[in-house]
Amino acid sequence: GQNIDQPTEMTATEGAIVQINCTYQTSGFNGLFWYQQHAGEAPTFLSYNVLDGLEEKGRFSSFLSRSKGYSYLLLKELQMKDSASYLCAVVDSNYQLIWGAGTKLIIKP
């Protein structure tokens, strides 16, 4: 079966750095997305990785290792508005998007 694993919940402090991990076992791989979802709202696109390495975009970076089936989302200089769920999603060999259940990130002052 296809599986995406993320921690259910994480807590971090305002101004700090947090890393949210995602591991996947899918039939093939055609890219990995990270989405942010605030409570009661729709997901919004954060990043897309298809090659190994780090993609940086402002305070957010995303890393991919295809050989390890692993990605992480790194959030720097955390702000209270970063409190949200972060969803990892993988495009499989059939170009279907397999979603993780998300990691709820709680930011404390």
Next chain:
Amino acid sequence: DAMVIQNPRYQVTQFGKPVTLSCSQTLNHNVMYWYQQKSSQAPKLLFHYYDKDFNNEADTPDNFQSRRPNTSFCFLDIRSPGLGDAAMYLCATSREGAHAYEQYFGPGTRLTVT
């Protein structure tokens, strides 16, 4: 601004009473998706359209139907809602290209079944 619009944002229906949720987009994207999302769970894909080509997920119940009369609009019909169908319903679109699978989501319709 180009966007994905869902109406209504909140819908209350009675057990067994048919309900229709609507989605429209001004992005001119080829692909439209309907997802069901329950609290703290991953979005679950119900259907998607590639242009007018309809693709039903294998585990989507027959109780759920969809229509896409043109590029801009897509509808989700729930023929006989049960209590287990209470959820957020998300419409999304994507275009072809290097980021074909970046999906643009509407704000969602939260469905309550009484």
